[in-house]
Amino acid sequence: MPSNESEIINENARNPNRRQRPMTPEWTDRLKTLCKCRHNFQKTGITWGLFLSPDTLVDAARCLFQAGFFLEDISALDSANGFVAVYHLSAYSGADRVAFYVILPHDDPQIPSISAVYSGALWHERETMDFFGIHFTGHPDPKPLLLPEDMTDHPLIKEDKNRAPLKDLLDPGEIVERDPDFLFFEEVDSSTEEMTPEGQ
């Protein structure tokens, strides 16, 4: 990570009252996202929320690895719009957390494994497999981690009536860039139309 950027982040960390407004970091230009959202760290603990398609996930992880981020955790979320795999990555330099969101269909959820980039993902992915039944393609050892090997249920899958729509669960914050086909937050869209919703 370039030093000037980390200084900005540290400056924000020292002045929690100052509005968190880091410059758009250089690595975001190299990412292909469906939707790029800027969050207020003081309010949500996240600086950037990036919605990705499964095929761009591994490249995005590699890009963040090169930018000096480490993997905090991988989890998932069961919503009415499908499963959402959530990846949290954090910088060593200061209060900076990036969240990847990958929306997957309820029937046959498949997502590539990022364990070739972050070896720590091996266990996190197995855990997510246990809890949600999401299949991580390319995982070298897709065995249950925490649950018994003969268990077929996935305890964190919700019943249909308990599933909430995505827009009730995730607050996109300020949408910086959005693919025209990405419509999960369309209500929020109308109020932020001037925020350059450009496709790619």
Place this chain on the structure above:
Amino acid sequence: MTEGDEQTLIINMGPQHPSTHGVLRVVLVLDGEYIVSATPVIGYLHRMHEKMAEIRTCVQYMPNMGRVDYLNPLGWNWAWVGALERLAGIEVPERAEFIRVITGELNRISSHLVWFGAYILDLGAFTPIMYAFEDREKILDLLQPISGSRLTYSFFRPGGVANDVTDAFLKDTLAFVKYMRDRLPMYRDLVTDNIIFRKRCEGVGVLSLEMCQKYGATGPVLRGSNRPYDIRRAEPYSIYDRFDYEIPVDEKGDAMGRYRVRMAELAESLKIIEQAVNQIPEGDHIVKKAPKPRWKAPKGEVYFAVEGARGKIGVYLISNGGNHPYRVKLRSPGFSNLSLFGELAKGHLLQDAVSILGSLDLVIPEIDR
């Protein structure tokens, strides 16, 4: 030499092995005394805390936090109330923040003392754990009257802490700081400078920074590899920015480095406690409108991280405004720290595996959740 070769021997270390502290199993493939591969098997203590969060209210979930990690329950208390406070925008009274810092750092010391005693015990020295538990006992005696428990504290509340502290507690805490400072040189003379102990730790399990980044190692494990990353500084929370303390690091990255970092942290925590006790203001210990058990968290998504005794404790909370949290993810530092053991142990002697496991400071219930 590979797995399945006639020359190799597969043995199970654990789940009842004394140095695995709790129930961890490590499948070791050995070539003579050397480790060809090591595979930790976890899940024996899995209780599905994340599912439990979805069937109780935010305030009712509090006692679970003390049971995720029984050696550092206040770190987890803090991560959970911090997430709720960040989500609901609750301001915590100043006095409560000081009480959290004092009790949280006391808990860090008691956790490090258990690790210290148990680690040396794993390496074959029986006496130090007696000294460590004697000192830890004093911390438990301090925390018992104010929190009501000795091990699985549920002391923090969203918006403050459960009880105010008395002047007697503050006086006893200062006396403890003085007492503990005098004990640290004894630990150094007894253990740190001991040649047998050092031969077991120096140059064993050298962890590179790249490997730390790949596996997401945090806490003393990461700082033992010379990266001064501490959540109290990196993502400042509570009032840690008001105190004067160092972030100890060690450049070697071996088991001894991780040992030195934790021992140095004992002294730093004492420094923080002393400053906090001397500066604590009068006032409320909890906000007037603190959430009650049936309180509903507002809609939203929040991540909150604190520096626990073992590293970065994270709580990722999603609420849709309903009675219960919609989804809670607990990020446990021990989980990431243990996941690198397989790669780290390769090529070491079997006896060094014990030394490496101990130096990672594992608490299995926290890893399994």
